[in-house]
Structures are given as C-alpha cells and as structure tokens.
Amino acid sequence: MKRRYKISLSLSLTITAGIVIILLVATNFNPSPSTDGGLVIRVGQYDNPPKIYEDDQGNVIGLFPDLLGYIAVQEGWTMEYVKGTWSECLNRLENNEIDIMVDVAYSDERAEKYDFNNVEILSNWGIIYRKKGSNIESIDDLENKKIAVMEGSIHTEGEGGIKSLVNKWGINCTFIELENYYQVFEILDEGGAEVGVVNRLFGLLNENDYYVEKTPIMFNPRKLMFAFPQNAELNQILIPRIDEQLLKLKEDPNSLYFQVIDKYIYGHEAIVLPEWLLLTLIFTIGLLITFISASFVLNRAVKSRTAELQEAHDNLEKKVADRTKELEQANIRLKELDQLKSMFLASMSHELRTPLNSIIGFTGWILMGMVGDLNEELRKQLTMVKNSANHLLSLINDILDISKIEAGKLELTIEKFEIAEVVNDIVNSVQPLAKDKGLKLLHVVPEGVTLNSDKRRIRQVLINLVSNAIKFTDQGNVQIEVKLLNNNDLEVIVSDSGMGIKKEDMDILFQPFQQIDMSSTKKHEGTGLGLYLCKKILDLLHGDISVKSQFGKGSEFKFIIPIKLKVEV
Amino acid sequence: MKRVLVIEDNEINLYLMRTIVQKLGHQVIEAQDGLSGVELAITERPDLILMDIQLPLLDGYEATKKIRAAEETKDIPIIAITSYAMVGDKEKILAAGCTAYIEKPIDPESFIEELKKYL
Numbered sequence: 001m002k003r004r005y006k007i008s009l010s011l012s013l014t015i016t017a018g019i020v021i022i023l024l025v026a027t028n029f030n031p032s033p034s035t036d037g038g039l040v041i042r043v044g045q046y047d048n049p050p051k052i053y054e055d056d057q058g059n060v061i062g063l064f065p066d067l068l069g070y071i072a073v074q075e076g077w078t079m080e081y082v083k084g085t086w087s088e089c090l091n092r093l094e095n096n097e098i099d100i101m102v103d104v105a106y107s108d109e110r111a112e113k114y115d116f117n118n119v120e121i122l123s124n125w126g127i128i129y130r131k132k133g134s135n136i137e138s139i140d141d142l143e144n145k146k147i148a149v150m151e152g153s154i155h156t157e158g159e160g161g162i163k164s165l166v167n168k169w170g171i172n173c174t175f176i177e178l179e180n181y182y183q184v185f186e187i188l189d190e191g192g193a194e195v196g197v198v199n200r201l202f203g204l205l206n207e208n209d210y211y212v213e214k215t216p217i218m219f220n221p222r223k224l225m226f227a228f229p230q231n232a233e234l235n236q237i238l239i240p241r242i243d244e245q246l247l248k249l250k251e252d253p254n255s256l257y258f259q260v261i262d263k264y265i266y267g268h269e270a271i272v273l274p275e276w277l278l279l280t281l282i283f284t285i286g287l288l289i290t291f292i293s294a295s296f297v298l299n300r301a302v303k304s305r306t307a308e309l310q311e312a313h314d315n316l317e318k319k320v321a322d323r324t325k326e327l328e329q330a331n332i333r334l335k336e337l338d339q340l341k342s343m344f345l346a347s348m349s350h351e352l353r354t355p356l357n358s359i360i361g362f363t364g365w366i367l368m369g370m371v372g373d374l375n376e377e378l379r380k381q382l383t384m385v386k387n388s389a390n391h392l393l394s395l396i397n398d399i400l401d402i403s404k405i406e407a408g409k410l411e412l413t414i415e416k417f418e419i420a421e422v423v424n425d426i427v428n429s430v431q432p433l434a435k436d437k438g439l440k441l442l443h444v445v446p447e448g449v450t451l452n453s454d455k456r457r458i459r460q461v462l463i464n465l466v467s468n469a470i471k472f473t474d475q476g477n478v479q480i481e482v483k484l485l486n487n488n489d490l491e492v493i494v495s496d497s498g499m500g501i502k503k504e505d506m507d508i509l510f511q512p513f514q515q516i517d518m519s520s521t522k523k524h525e526g527t528g529l530g531l532y533l534c535k536k537i538l539d540l541l542h543g544d545i546s547v548k549s550q551f552g553k554g555s556e557f558k559f560i561i562p563i564k565l566k567v568e569v
Numbered sequence: 570m571k572r573v574l575v576i577e578d579n580e581i582n583l584y585l586m587r588t589i590v591q592k593l594g595h596q597v598i599e600a601q602d603g604l605s606g607v608e609l610a611i612t613e614r615p616d617l618i619l620m621d622i623q624l625p626l627l628d629g630y631e632a633t634k635k636i637r638a639a640e641e642t643k644d645i646p647i648i649a650i651t652s653y654a655m656v657g658d659k660e661k662i663l664a665a666g667c668t669a670y671i672e673k674p675i676d677p678e679s680f681i682e683e684l685k686k687y688l
Binding site: 350353354355356357358360361362364365368370393413 | 579581582585588589592652659660673674675676677678
C-alpha cells in the first residue's frame with residue numbers, strides 16, 4: 001500500500017505507468033512449450049487472474065504459470081496445460097489426469113487427498129465483498145443474507161471456509177454456489193446476492209470492474225502451493241526440483257519470483273487506477289513523446305536557421321565593412337578633389353585677373369584722355385569695355401572668395417570701425433548708379449556705433465545687397481537702415497520698391513549659380529553668386545540673413561551680426 | 570622731377586605704371602624681381618617705391634624689410650601694389666614696413682591721387 005503513495009508524483013507515476021505498460025506488453029508474450037523430448041508435465045489450468053489466466057492470444061499466463069514456466073525451462077520440462085474449472089481441475093488431480101495443479105491453498109483436509117510441495121508461493125485469504133453502499137460490516141451482519149461463493153473453493157468449503165465460519169457463529173444464511181469468482185462479483189453487481197466471497201488477490205485485481213467494495217471481514221489465511229496427485233511417481237522428481245528452484249528464487253530479491261509478484265500483484269495494483277486516468281497517462285506520454293520529438297526537430301531547424309542567419313549576418317557585416325572602407329576612400333578622394341578644385345579656382349582667378357588689371361588700367365588711362373582726345377563714339381565704346389572688364393573682375397573675385405571660403409582658407413581681418421562710416425562710404429560709391437536710374441537712395445544709420453568685426457567683408461555684403469536692390473528696382477527708392485538690436489547685435493536692412501521675388505523662388509535665392517528666371521523682363525547681369533557669397537560671409541561673421549518680399553512690390557533683405565566677433569583660433 | 574622705382578614682374582602692368590608716372594612728369598626706374606629691386610633702391614635711392622607683392626626671387630614683404638633695414642633707404646615711402654587675393658594681408662604689408670597700399674586693378678584716377686601724396 002505504501003507503494004501507491006510513493007508513486008503519487010505525477011512524473012514518477014507517468015514513468016512507472018509507462019514502464020509497467022511496456023513490461024506487460026513484453027512479458028505477455030510467452031515462449032511456446034518446448035518440444036525437445038524432455039519430461040512432459042500436464043498442468044491444470046483454470047481462470048483466476050492474476051494467479052492464472054489466458055491472455056488475448058490464448059497464452060496461459062499469471063503468477064503461477066510464469067513461475068512454473070521458468071522452473072520448467074531450468075529443468076528442461078515441457079508444460080502442457082489442461083483447461084477446466086476449479087472443481088474439474090481438482091477432480092483431474094485426484095484422478096491423476098494432471099501432474100500438477102497450480103494455486104492450491106494448503107489445508108490438512110486437502111493434504112489427505114493431494115501431495116503438496118513444501119515452499120509456499122503466496123499467502124492468500126478470503127474476503128467478503130458487498131455491493132457498494134451496503135452497510136455490512138461484520139460477521140453478524142450476514143444474518144439472513146444471500147452469500148455468493150465459488151464451488152469447491154477453500155474459502156467456501158472445509159475447516160476455514162465461509163460455510164464453517166458462519167456455522168461457528170450461528171448465523172443463518174443462504175449460499176449461492178458459482179463456477180468462479182467473476183460470477184461472484186457479477187451476481188453482487190446485479191443484486192442477486194448481498195455479499196460474496198473471493199480471495200484477496202482476485203478481489204484486489206477485479207474490484208474496480210464491478211459495483212462492489214470490500215468489507216472488513218477477512219478469514220481463512222492460506223498458503224498457496226502447487227498440488228500433485230497423491231503418491232504419483234513423478235512427484236519424486238517434481239516436488240524436490242520445484243522446491244529447490246523456489247528456494248533459490250526467494251533468496252534473490254531480484255529474481256523472477258519477485259518480478260512476477262511485482263508484475264502480477266503490485267503491478268496490477270498500481271494500474272487499478274481509474275480508466276480515464278490511465279488513458280490520460282497514455283495520452284500524456286504520447287503527447288510528451290510527440291513534443292520531445294517535435295521540439296528536437298524544431299530545435300534542429302532553429303539551429304540550422306540560426307547558422308544560416310549568422311552566416312548571412314557575417315556576410316553582411318563584411319560587406320558593410322568593405323563598403324565603409326570604399327566610402328571612406330571615396331570621401332578622402334572627394335575631399336582631395338574639392339581642395340584641388342578650390343586651389344584651381346584660386347590660382348585661375350589670379351591668372352585671369354592679371355590681364356584684366358591691364359585692361360581696366362589702360363582703358364581707364366585712355367578714358368582720362370591721357371593718350372589723346374577721344375570722340376564721343378570712342379569714349380562710349382571704351383566705357384563699355386571698361387564696365388565689362390570691371391564686371392568680369394567682380395565675378396572672378398566672387399569665385400575666388402567662394403572657393404576660399406569652401407576651402408576654409410578665407411581669413412578674416414578683425415578691426416574696430418564705425419558702421420556709419422561703412423554705410424556712408426557705400427552710399428557715396430553707389431549714389432551715381434541710383435541717380436542714373438532716377439532712384440532715391442536713403443539711409444538711416446546711428447552714429448557712434450563701433451563694431452569689432454571684418455569691415456571689408458561687411459562692406460562686401462552690404463554693397464552686394466545695395467547693388468542688387470538698385471539693379472532690380474526701376475522706380476521708387478532703395479533704403480539702408482541700420483539698427484542696434486541690443487548691446488550685442490546689429491541689424492541691417494536693405495529694402496527696395498522693386499520687382500520683388502516670387503514665393504517659389506525664395507528657396508533658391510541663397511543657392512549658388514541660381515538666378516531667378518525673369519522671363520518677362522530683361523536678363524540681369526550676375527553670376528548668381530552674390531547672395532550665396534553673402535550668406536557664406538555672414539556665416540563666417542556669425543551672422544544670419546533673411547528675406548521678405550512681395551512680388552511686384554519690393555523686397556527686404558535683413559542681416560544680423562554680432563557687434564563683437566569672437567574668432568575661434 | 571622725382572624718381573620712382575617700380576618693382577613689378579608683369580610687363581604690361583609695368584608699362585601701365587611707367588606710362589602714368591612718366592605722364593606725371595617723373596622718372597621711372599624699373600626692376601622685375603625683389604632682389605634687383607632692393608639693390609636698385611639702395612644704389613638709386615628713389616623718392617618713391619611702387620612695390621608689387623608677388624615677386625620672383627624675393628617677395629614684396631622681404632624686399633620691403635630689406636629696404637627698411639638699410640640706413641640709406643629706411644625712410645623712402647613704399648606703396649604696395651596688392652592683388653585682391655591678398656586681402657587680409659593688409660596688416661602683414663604694413664607690418665613689413667610699407668607706407669600705403671593700392672589694390673589691383675589700378676584705377677588710373679585714384680592711382681594718380683595716391684601718387685600725388687608722395688611726389
């Protein structure tokens with residue numbers, strides 16, 4: 001009974017059940033009787049599991065056949081089972097029609113009829129079963145009851161049998177005699193008897209198949225032995241050999257004897273679990289096996305995919321590393337090319353300016369009348385040459401400045417100066433241009449505001465904006481307004497009443513080589529570098545430039561610069 | 570009539586400056602590199618020196634320093650003729666010892682005005 005609790009853990013239960021099932025299946029297969037011409041022994045066979053019964057294939061199995069089979073193999077005997085009911089078997093034994101009867105409980109009475117071997121195989125006793133829910137608890141409760149019994153059983157007849165037991169206690173009851181214990185349980189189940197007598201092993205094994213339960217009434221403990229026809233010749237061989245083999249088996253705790261006990265009694269006891277639990281167990285084991293194999297398969301699949309991924313990842317990393325290297329090299333080359341470009345532009349513009357200097361110098365000299373008198377047409381044309389040369393020079397200068405800024409080679413000259421001075425100077429120099437177009441050039445500038453910045457570059461930006469304003473304005477005015485924003489910043493606004501800028505053109509205004517398309521009006525001079533250069537210069541001066549405009553009404557360019565420029569060394 | 574030393578390696582620019590200076594009625598002494606410029610300055614001791622900055626053999630800065638270093642020439646006014654590319658080098662030019670500087674391209678009118686200050 002203890003065993004049952006030991007295996008209560010579901011895992012051990014599962015494993016045990018699994019092993020038991022496997023064992024059962026494996027051992028149910030009995031070898032066929034040997035036919036090698038040794039001693040042939042006739043054995044009485046009846047149906048009383050787990051002690052002796054037939055399996056589905058008709059093999060005789062059970063505790064006794066297994067033991068006897070083992071001994072027979074050891075001794076070289078051949079077994080031959082003779083089937084019958086319990087009573088028939090006992091009759092045959094009496095008549096020497098069989099050589100051995102299994103599962104015979106020893107009694108003095110029987111010992112007068114048969115011979116027994118000496119080593120006990122199993123203990124057994126009678127138990128009274130009742131229909132479930134009935135209240136029969138003691139011998140006294142058997143009064144006037146119908147008792148189902150097996151005919152000829154040691155628990156029915158004889159000294160310790162139920163008949164003599166109730167007799168001793170003076171209880172009146174009726175006996176229903178049946179062929180076997182199954183019929184006893186059946187009649188109990190069906191209500192044909194109130195109680196029934198079976199041996200404890202049968203009860204243990206079969207009580208769950210019927211609507212029956214044990215009462216506490218137990219009686220007639222018996223040793224189960226092999227029985228032999230009295231004084232048969234063969235007994236001289238069989239009894240000592242069987243006893244010797246049994247003794248040997250009982251000495252070794254791992255022997256077949258204990259295995260058989262374990263298998264047929266306790267093994268069955270363990271399986272006396274509800275059928276649903278058994279099914280659940282089998283199902284669980286099946287599921288487990290499925291899961292384990294599935295997880296194995298999945299695991300392999302995952303591993304192989306992981307390896308593939310790892311490889312892909314490695315390849316990708318290598319590619320990225322290669323590309324990065326290529327890009328780095330390309331980047332270095334680009335930087336080199338960019339510097340080359342800037343150097344080229346710088347040196348080219350220098351070379352271009354030298355002859356231009358001569359053109360401007362000589363045309364100026366001739367126009368001064370120093371070479372000789374000029375007629376009107378000559379003066380007009382020579383002026384055109386001079387203006388064109390000046391324009392070309394300013395373009396070259398712009399390109400030079402931009403390439404210097406982009407190459408990071410434009411150096412600033414920080415000095416102290418008054419902004420009013422710069423503005424007045426510019427107004428003076430562009431006044432003639434404004435006058436020519438009939439424009440009013442206005443300026444508002446606070447006196448005494450000193451800047452610490454690059455005077456030349458601020459002048460360059462301002463003159464660029466004012467020239468643009470004059471260029472794109474045909475009537476009205478151009479105004480320069482300078483304001484001290486706070487103690488740190490100066491705001492300069494150049495506004496005009498000119499053609500203005502379309503919204504869609506605002507974005508490209510400060511891009512290099514962009515000149516707004518003025519399809520309706522004449523094309524204006526310029527490289528489209530002026531505002532780009534202004535922005536670049538203001539970046540260097542830590543300033544900012546912005547524009548507001550209404551197309552057709554005018555524009556307003558505004559830049560803000562710090563009064564004191566801090567230069568990072 | 571004063572004597573003006575023009576140190577300029579570009580023939581045409583040299584011709585232009587020579588023309589202007591001569592037209593103003595002065596004598597022109599010419600040098601086409603820094604080294605001979607310094608020599609001529611010391612030997613001829615002109616009244617004014619027009620000095621290009623980008624010069625072969627010895628550049629304008631070095632030539633100016635040498636002229637200033639010599640006792641005979643240390644007070645002669647030197648007008649540097651600078652290229653636009655030399656913007657930002659104004660301090661450097663003045664620090665080297667130049668009296669004034671004129672930016673290229675030469676505008677004859679303003680050039681004459683500047684010359685008249687020293688002649």
